[in-house]
Amino acid sequence: MSSVVIVGTQWGDEGKGKIVDLLTRYADYVVRFQGGNNAGHTLVVDGRQFIFHIIPSGILYEDKKCVIGNGVIIDPAVLLGEIEELSEKGLPVTPERMMISERAHLIMPYHSKLDKTTEASLADGKKIGTTGRGIGPCYVDKVGRRGIKIGDLEDTELFRDKLEANLEEKNFLFTKKFNVEPLDFIQIFDQFQEYAEKLVPYLGNVSVELDNARKRDENILYEGAQGTQLDIDHGTYPFVTSSNTIAGNACNGSGAGPVHIDEVIGILKAYTTRVGEGPFPTELFDETGDALQQKGGEFGATTGRKRRCGWLDGVVAKDAVRLNSITGLAITKLDVLSGQSTLKIAREYTLDGKSYQAMPANIRKAQAVQPVYEEAPGWQEEIQEVRLFENLPVNARDYVRKIEDMTEVKASIISVGQDREQTLLLKNPFEK
Numbered sequence: 051m052s053s054v055v056i057v058g059t060q061w062g063d064e065g066k067g068k069i070v071d072l073l074t075r076y077a078d079y080v081v082r083f084q085g086g087n088n089a090g091h092t093l094v095v096d097g098r099q100f101i102f103h104i105i106p107s108g109i110l111y112e113d114k115k116c117v118i119g120n121g122v123i124i125d126p127a128v129l130l131g132e133i134e135e136l137s138e139k140g141l142p143v144t145p146e147r148m149m150i151s152e153r154a155h156l157i158m159p160y161h162s163k164l165d166k167t168t169e170a171s172l173a174d175g176k177k178i179g180t181t182g183r184g185i186g187p188c189y190v191d192k193v194g195r196r197g198i199k200i201g202d203l204e205d206t207e208l209f210r211d212k213l214e215a216n217l218e219e220k221n222f223l224f225t226k227k228f229n230v231e232p233l234d235f236i237q238i239f240d241q242f243q244e245y246a247e248k249l250v251p252y253l254g255n256v257s258v259e260l261d262n263a264r265k266r267d268e269n270i271l272y273e274g275a276q277g278t279q280l281d282i283d284h285g286t287y288p289f290v291t292s293s294n295t296i297a298g299n300a301c302n303g304s305g306a307g308p309v310h311i312d313e314v315i316g317i318l319k320a321y322t323t324r325v326g327e328g329p330f331p332t333e334l335f336d337e338t339g340d341a342l343q344q345k346g347g348e349f350g351a352t353t354g355r356k357r358r359c360g361w362l363d364g365v366v367a368k369d370a371v372r373l374n375s376i377t378g379l380a381i382t383k384l385d386v387l388s389g390q391s392t393l394k395i396a397r398e399y400t401l402d403g404k405s406y407q408a409m410p411a412n413i414r415k416a417q418a419v420q421p422v423y424e425e426a427p428g429w430q431e432e433i434q435e436v437r438l439f440e441n442l443p444v445n446a447r448d449y450v451r452k453i454e455d456m457t458e459v460k461a462s463i464i465s466v467g468q469d470r471e472q473t474l475l476l477k478n479p480f481e482k
């Protein structure tokens with residue numbers, strides 16, 4: 051029995067979906083534990099592409115169970131849309147194959163509206179560049195103890211009371227603060243009665259389910275969303291998401307105890323990308339950045355926005371290793387670096403003559419630090435068909451070794467293309 055956590059080490063979109071799909075083969079359960087449909091996890095199997103925003107990326111394996119933990123926030127329209135899309139593709143999702151924690155909170159229509167109106171009202175420089183999916187406002191209500199849990203859908207009276215109270219407050223904001231149209235109670239109430247009918251059969255106690263699985267010696271794979279630098283506590287605040295994205299939250303967000311995690315795999319893109327606003331010390335504004343963006347197909351899987359691109363950031367990588375206790379790296383998109391003559395990796399930052407080994411907490415410092423680069427020779431060969439580490443060009447192998455030396459963590463997985471098959475599995479985290 052093993053429990054393995056997958057986390058993003060950078061600003062999201064590292065290729066978590068692909069690696070979760072790959073490792074699901076060895077797991078019995080795949081568990082999302084935080085975030086919502088701000089995530090966009092892409093899998094490609096035999097040339098067929100799937101993008102999941104809320105359903106765990108293990109769903110393509112019919113004999114595995116997918117779980118949405120209490121730490122996730124759920125937009126029921128998006129979830130039901132994904133369920134429907136999968137069944138149209140011949141992959142029916144049933145309560146036998148997926149369990150949703152009754153404690154997970156609902157993203158309500160006023161959350162996404164509030165997210166978008168708030169962002170629109172902010173001046174440039176103050177905008178976060180959110181995905182507009184209602185993530186921030188939903189977690190605010192959860193922490194403010196007025197949120198609506200998905201389990202509340204089973205209790206019509208409780209749901210009605212909570213909706214009334216919340217809508218009164220939100221409509222006050224919409225009409226008095228933002229000067230936009232209010233939302234209609236009846237419309238939302240009726241809509242959610244329909245959602246309730248479809249979703250209640252999936253609800254259960256996830257903590258109990260996972261504990262029983264563990265006692266049966268089954269393998270559990272936890273699927274993180276976003277990335278370490280987007281963590282609400284440890285990321286580049288306020289340019290972050292509204293949940294803890296780090297591995298420790300796999301426990302809080304699912305109801306598993308803290309001693310039952312065996313391995314943490316940090317997904318590290320071989321360069322860096324970021325969507326939305328906020329600090330990005332190794333960002334490139336030249337043709338190299340454009341080349342990475344184009345060759346890497348760097349467009350957001352959720353919003354379609356162009357991703358900002360830059361060199362690999364060792365400071366970010368070392369932050370991630372420490373914050374998540376990463377035991378193995380999955381280095382993704384190594385193939386995108388083919389054709390570069392020289393590669394750069396930031397070893398540390400400098401600002402006003404001072405050296406920084408970790409991302410500064412002060413946002414103005416995080417915006418201003420300058421990366422100190424180490425160079426590495428590139429390689430020209432395309433590597434998408436390589437399946438053995440020793441068959442990689444020597445400079446690609448050296449680049450991987452440099453990352454391992456810098457982070458003091460070995461690479462368990464190297465990914466050289468989008469497809470499930472385009473992977474070098476050096477060490478299976480489920481094998482002791």
Ligand code: GDP
Nearest residue numbers: 063064065066067091092351383465466467468
């Ligand atoms: P996630 O949010 O971490 O799951 O990552 P996304 O799916 O948002 O973005 C990663 C993108 O890179 C997707 O389009 C993947 O199909 C793609 N991808 C993943 N691994 C590789 C790789 O090794 N090489 C290439 N070229 N693309 C990859």
Ligand code: IMO
Nearest residue numbers: 062063088089090179180181275276291325326
């Ligand atoms: P995956 O799981 C990349 C970013 C948004 C924005 C900030 C806050 O696919 O890696 P939010 O909507 O969460 O309030 O937005 O966080 N962001 C992501 N960036 N990948 C993601 O998820 C992201 N989820 C949120 O772009 O900058």
Ligand code: MG
Nearest residue numbers: 063090091351
């Ligand atoms: Mg993504």
